[in-house]
Amino acid sequence: MTPPVIALERVGLTYPGPPETTALADVDLRIETGEYVTIVGPSGSGKSTFLNVVGLLDRPTSGRYFLDGTDTSTLTDAERSGLRGSRIGFVFQSFHLLPHRTAAQNVELSMVYQGVPHSERVVRARRALLLVGLRHRMTAMPTTMSGGERQRVAIARALAGKPKLLLCDEPTGNLDSATADEVLAHLDALHGAGMTILLITHDPAVAARGTRSLAIRDGRLTVRAPRDVVR
Numbered sequence: 151m152t153p154p155v156i157a158l159e160r161v162g163l164t165y166p167g168p169p170e171t172t173a174l175a176d177v178d179l180r181i182e183t184g185e186y187v188t189i190v191g192p193s194g195s196g197k198s199t200f201l202n203v204v205g206l207l208d209r210p211t212s213g214r215y216f217l218d219g220t221d222t223s224t225l226t227d228a229e230r231s232g233l234r235g236s237r238i239g240f241v242f243q244s245f246h247l248l249p250h251r252t253a254a255q256n257v258e259l260s261m262v263y264q265g266v267p268h269s270e271r272v273v274r275a276r277r278a279l280l281l282v283g284l285r286h287r288m289t290a291m292p293t294t295m296s297g298g299e300r301q302r303v304a305i306a307r308a309l310a311g312k313p314k315l316l317l318c319d320e321p322t323g324n325l326d327s328a329t330a331d332e333v334l335a336h337l338d339a340l341h342g343a344g345m346t347i348l349l350i351t352h353d354p355a356v357a358a359r360g361t362r363s364l365a366i367r368d369g370r371l372t373v374r375a376p377r378d379v380v381r
């Protein structure tokens with residue numbers, strides 16, 4: 151049987167401080183392949199902390215986290231980095247593109263760390279950029295691109311690494327609402343093609359795009375209504 155992409159068992163994270171702060175408490179969550187899960191919460195509710203744990207950037211201080219069936223608590227930092235690079239694609243609010251590289255180079259360079267040979271990097275980058283509708287912008291510099299185009303490059307970059315999980319942190323936070331809709335439509339299409347997506351946001355309208363929506367408050371997850379009830 152295929153393990154869930156994500157399984158969190160009573161995961162908690164307390165920052166030592168001072169003052170000591172419990173940012174995540176007793177989080178249980180399973181995300182199966184192909185789900186589109188959104189987590190919505192106000193400022194300070196624990197969204198970044200949650201994302202950092204799921205993205206293997208921070209270690210929980212209690213509980214266990216399985217990624218694709220691997221118990222991440224038993225891994226060294228180097229093993230965690232390797233797993234992160236091979237399984238997770240990140241999309242951030244502020245795009246994080248290299249300003250002096252073309253769209254295609256930005257996507258290609260993301261695969262260097264994974265050890266993908268140059269010729270394959272070129273092919274994969276092209277394919278990923280086509281997938282997000284950027285055939286005509288492959289050689290453009292990020293500074294000449296709109297916010298929506300930049301975010302689509304960032305999505306292409308995340309996809310090129312062939313991740314099992316796409317982790318999106320406020321992916322539309324820097325975009326006007328029409329552009330945000332375009333980017334969300336691309337995420338819908340990726341989900342339709344089978345990608346597993348976990349998206350964190352403070353915006354309930356963005357959260358409603360997921361097929362399963364959870365709320366986070368004071369570091370605790372609670373269930374929200376599914377997409378067709380929220381809309």
Ligand SMILES: Nc1ncnc2c1ncn2[C@@H]1O[C@H](COP(=O)(O)OP(=O)(O)OP(=O)(O)O)[C@@H](O)[C@H]1O
Pocket residue numbers: 165166167171172173191192193194195196197198199200352
């Ligand atoms: N490095 C840290 N050390 C101590 N406390 C922290 C640290 N990072 C976050 N916190 C605290 O943990 C709690 C959760 O913070 P977190 O950044 O995860 O929330 P958030 O929902 O992402 O907020 P925002 O939407 O404003 O980014 C808050 O009380 C915050 O002050």
